[in-house]
Amino acid sequence: MGENIPKRVWKIMRCPLCGGLLSRTADIAKCTGCSDEYNFSDKGQLDLRLRRKKQYQLQFELGAELLPNGFDFKTLQKNPTPEVDFTGLKTPWHLTEELMSYFPKARSNESIMLDIGCGSTVHREICEHAGFSYVGFDYNSSETPILGDAHALPFKDNSFEFILSIAVLEHIQNPFIMMKEAYRVLKPDGRFIGSVAFLEPFHGNSFYHHSHLGIFNSLKFAGFEIQRISPSPGWNALIAEASMCLFPGLPHRLSEFLIQPLNLFHRFWWRLAYAITHAYNVSESYRLLSNSGAFYFIATKKEKNTPLKNTS
Numbered sequence: 166m167g168e169n170i171p172k173r174v175w176k177i178m179r180c181p182l183c184g185g186l187l188s189r190t191a192d193i194a195k196c197t198g199c200s201d202e203y204n205f206s207d208k209g210q211l212d213l214r215l216r217r218k219k220q221y222q223l224q225f226e227l228g229a230e231l232l233p234n235g236f237d238f239k240t241l242q243k244n245p246t247p248e249v250d251f252t253g254l255k256t257p258w259h260l261t262e263e264l265m266s267y268f269p270k271a272r273s274n275e276s277i278m279l280d281i282g283c284g285s286t287v288h289r290e291i292c293e294h295a296g297f298s299y300v301g302f303d304y305n306s307s308e309t310p311i312l313g314d315a316h317a318l319p320f321k322d323n324s325f326e327f328i329l330s331i332a333v334l335e336h337i338q339n340p341f342i343m344m345k346e347a348y349r350v351l352k353p354d355g356r357f358i359g360s361v362a363f364l365e366p367f368h369g370n371s372f373y374h375h376s377h378l379g380i381f382n383s384l385k386f387a388g389f390e391i392q393r394i395s396p397s398p399g400w401n402a403l404i405a406e407a408s409m410c411l412f413p414g415l416p417h418r419l420s421e422f423l424i425q426p427l428n429l430f431h432r433f434w435w436r437l438a439y440a441i442t443h444a445y446n447v448s449e450s451y452r453l454l455s456n457s458g459a460f461y462f463i464a465t466k467k468e469k470n471t472p473l474k475n476t477s
């Protein structure tokens with residue numbers, strides 16, 4: 166069992182409860198610290214979900230500035246100097262070419278990346294194309310090699326050069342803890358790229374949908390240096406509502422087509438309001454921010470607390 170997990174990944178795997186080393190036998194992985202045993206599923210997946218309750222303490226600092234003054238939540242443009250060329254590869258659902266243009270390139274042939282909430286591992290191809298050993302990770306998926314909980318990542322500190330987490334954060338019961346965990350297992354200068362629902366309807370047991378300020382706050386809380394937080398331009402509240410919730414059973418494309426007249430009128434109305442008032446709260450940037458179905462984010466783990474930068 167566990168042959169589908171590369172040796173270099175075994176080296177960084179730890180007990181999700183106590184962080185102890187795992188000793189591997191033919192059919193279990195046993196923690197050398199707390200002695201908890203982790204089994205393989207029928208499909209050969211290593212099940213590193215917690216076996217018992219774990220205490221996790223967070224400390225909040227109150228009285229700090231509430232709003233990220235000066236940070237520009239603009240729409241993501243293509244990176245003019247991308248590290249990886251994805252020409253010819255299919256862009257997975259939920260991702261955009263703009264977001265992929267910020268993917269890092271593996272620093273060496275030992276580089277590992279983690280896809281938190283990988284589902285059916287649709288990001289494997291593009292991550293391997295960027296030179297990484299791909300580690301799929303999910304709480305409940307038949308296709309991931311490792312099952313686990315994003316609140317208790319079963320990996321040692323500073324393990325991954327790149328973490329991806331697409332449309333997952335809204336499903337996390339305690340997002341501040343997941344952010345701390347992602348920060349912990351990311352290597353210094355490693356990149357964390359993801360997306361989170363904002364004005365999507367409730368779906369798949371979603372807990373906390375994030376506004377741009379929400380995602381800024383949770384990334385900053387964990388210690389990340391934030392490069393970008395951007396609205397998803399083609400996926401606004403109307404389209405998300407129509408596609409996911411308004412007409413159950415109707416094909417997505419047809420649902421989105423039906424909402425288009427209202428969507429066009431919405432866009433026209435904002436333009437008209439801006440032409441008359443020139444006020445920021447009816448501008449195109451504000452329309453995108455306040456109506457977005459989801460947000461993308463790009464952040465980096467810096468060893469020391471460096472001043473916030475908004476690179477362009």
Ligand SMILES: [Zn+2]
Nearest residue numbers: 180183196199
């Ligand atoms: Zn343990």
